[in-house]
Every structure is written in C-alpha cells, then in structure tokens.
Amino acid sequence: xxxxxxxxxxxxxxxxxxxxxxxxxxxxxxxxxxxxxxxxxxxxxxxxxxxxxxxxxxxxxxxxxxxxxxxxxxxxxxxxxxxxxxxxxxxxxxxxxxxxxxxxxxxxxxxxxxxxxxxxxxxxxxxxxxxxxxxxxxxxxxxxxx
Numbered sequence: 001x002x003x004x005x006x007x008x009x010x011x012x013x014x015x016x017x018x019x020x021x022x023x024x025x026x027x028x029x030x031x032x033x034x035x036x037x038x039x040x041x042x043x044x045x046x047x048x049x050x051x052x053x054x055x056x057x058x059x060x061x062x063x064x065x066x067x068x069x070x071x072x073x074x075x076x077x078x079x080x081x082x083x084x085x086x087x088x089x090x091x092x093x094x095x096x097x098x099x100x101x102x103x104x105x106x107x108x109x110x111x112x113x114x115x116x117x118x119x120x121x122x123x124x125x126x127x128x129x130x131x132x133x134x135x136x137x138x139x140x141x142x143x144x145x146x
Contacts, residue, residue: 002085002086002087002088003030003031003032003086003087003088003089003090003111003115004031004032004033004034004080004084004086004088004089004090005028005031005032005033005034005089005090005091005092005107005138006033006034006036006073006076006077006080006089006090006091006092006093007033007034007035007036007091007092007093007100007104008036008038008069008072008073008076008091008092008093008094009035009036009037009038009039009044009048009097009100010038010039010066010069010094011039011041011044012039012043012044012047012048012097013096013097014097014098015047017097017098017101018047018050018051020101021051021097021100021101022051022054022055024101024104024105024108025051025055025057025058025104026054026055026056026057027108028057028104028107028108028111029056029057031057031111032057032058032059032080032083032084032086033055033057033058033059034058034059034060034061034076034079034080035048035051035052035058035059035060035061036060036061036062036063036072036073036075036076037060037061037062037063038063038066038067038069038072039063039066040064040065040066045060045062048060059079059083061075061076061079063075069093069094072093073091073093073135076091077089077091077135086134087134088115088118088134088136089134089135089136090107090114090135090136090137090138090141091135091136091137091138092104092107092138092139093137095139103138103139103142106142107138107142110141110142110145113145114136114138114141114142114145117141117144117145118136118141
C-alpha cells in the first residue's frame with residue numbers, strides 16, 4: 001500500500017452518515033486513511049473513532065483544539081509519514097459531511113488518473129520538494145480531471 005488520504009473534519013454534523021463513511025472507507029481498501037478531528041468536540045472525536053474502528057485502513061488524529069485547515073492537514077501528514085511508507089498522500093479539507101462523501105466517491109473512481117497526473121507533474125518538476133512533496137489536494141486534482 002503506497003497511497004494515503006487525509007480527511008479533515010471541522011465537525012461531524014450528521015451522525016446518520018456514519019455508516020456511509022464506513023462503507024466508503026472500506027471500499028478504498030488499497031489506501032490508508034487518516035481522519036483528522038479538527039474540533040474541540042469530544043462527540044466528533046468519538047464518532048470518527050467509531051468509524052475508524054470499523055475500517056481496517058483508517059486511523060484518527062485529534063487536534064484537541066480547533067486549528068486552521070492547513071495545520072490539520074499537516075498534523076495528518078506527520079502522522080501518516082511516521083506510520084506508513086507512502087508515495088502519494090492526498091487530502092480532503094474544508095467540506096461538510098455530504099460533500100466529503102461525494103469527493104470520496106469521485107476519488108475512488110479517479111485515483112489512477114490522479115496518480116498519473118502527479119507523476120507527469122513530478123517529471124515536469126511542478127510538485128514541491130521537501131516534507132510535503134507527496135501531499136496533494138484531492139479536490140484540485142478532481143477539478144483538473146473534470
């Protein structure tokens with residue numbers, strides 16, 4: 001497994017969607033997933049932990065207090081870099097629960113195309129170097145494909 005995905009939740013607004021998240025995450029079996037709880041709410045952290053417990057490829061990072069989306073993505077990236085050897089690490093941030101599910105569905109369908117685009121950009125040296133060189137916005141790449 002060499003792909004990872006960070007999903008930042010600023011709040012988990014619709015607890016009824018929990019089963020849909022479990023099904024979506026389990027459907028992406030070849031990707032390690034980090035659910036970042038960017039909320040001071042213990043309830044949100046508990047919901048994300050319950051989701052992760054039902055998935056073989058998911059972990060939870062709790063920022064313990066609300067941070068910027070960039071800081072939350074970095075927290076997830078540090079966790080993923082320390083735990084896994086990933087070549088590609090995408091992130092989904094700044095969306096509500098339903099939109100995250102839509103982006104996950106699109107990511108499942110287009111992940112090979114996204115990886116191909118990243119490889120082309122690396123060859124053309126468009127991708128940043130250093131710590132975050134393998135980090136990319138899933139939303140931005142889905143817009144490039146559309």
